[in-house]
Amino acid sequence: MTLTCIGVGPGDPELLTIKAVRLIEEADVIVVPVKKQASTESTALKIAQPYIKDMSKVKYLYFPMVAFQKDDEQIQQIFRHNAQMINEDLGAGKKVVYLTLGDPSVYCTFTYIADYIDHVTYVPGIASFLQGAAHIGQPLCLGKESLAIINMTDDERTIRQAFQLHDNLVVMKVSANPKLLHELIVQDNRPATFLSNMGLENEMVTSDRGFLEGKVPYFTVAQVKR
Ligand SMILES: C[S@@+](CC[C@H](N)C(=O)[O-])C[C@H]1O[C@@H](n2cnc3c(N)ncnc32)[C@H](O)[C@@H]1O
Known part of the structure; x- marks a missing residue:
């Protein structure tokens, strides 16, 4: 299975693409990044919320949103852990989407774990x-x-x-x-x-x-x- 990283735009829920909305509605698992451990606060989630009928599908993954060196082993461990969680769901045949603010190609934390995930596709968002x-x-x-x-x-x-x-x-x-x-x-x-x-x-x-x-x-x- 393939993970789809979806850009949800900058804030207005009307700025998601039709494709983004369809994939969110069809997903089994909706992964969102959070800035603090055990937090459920996610701006990307807030933006996409009108399209999520079942909140139990949402998985919160902690991403340290700080400047770091690429060879920081502690940070890489968190990224590998996040990727593993996603790979497990993909391996179980689930449709998994990852929501990111704006567009996934612009300063997006997801990029750091993309290499650890088996298959990734992207849906652009409005930067x-x-x-x-x-x-x-x-x-x-x-x-x-x-x-x-x-x-x-x-x-x-x-x-x-x-x-x-x-x-x-x-x-x-x-x-x-x-x-x-x-x-x-x-x-x-x-x-x-x-x-x-x-x-x-x-x-x-x-x-x-x-x-x-x-x-x-x-x-x-x-x-x-x-
Ligand atoms: C980690 S980057 C994410 C950029 C995002 N991927 C994009 O396409 O815009 C975060 C920065 O994006 C900008 N940004 C994102 N959403 C914004 C919004 N709703 N209003 C103003 N600036 C925003 C700010 O400069 C913020 O510091």
């Missing part, structure tokens, strides 16, 4: 920054302009280079280093929009740079132009 562009009503890139997707957990040199090179930037995980982002935006006077908790509780959208000087929510993406 947070695509919903952001729709919300603002502006293209991410146009004509000959370049677009880079970066994240603020990256090293400072890489982030600075991206700002020098690219016309448009999607900046993810803003809360990891709002101070540096503020500096780079102010330095070149670049227009930027900050979008927090899109489609979720406490949604907020602003172009005020002062936003970066306060407490920035984890679910914040910035769209920066030249």
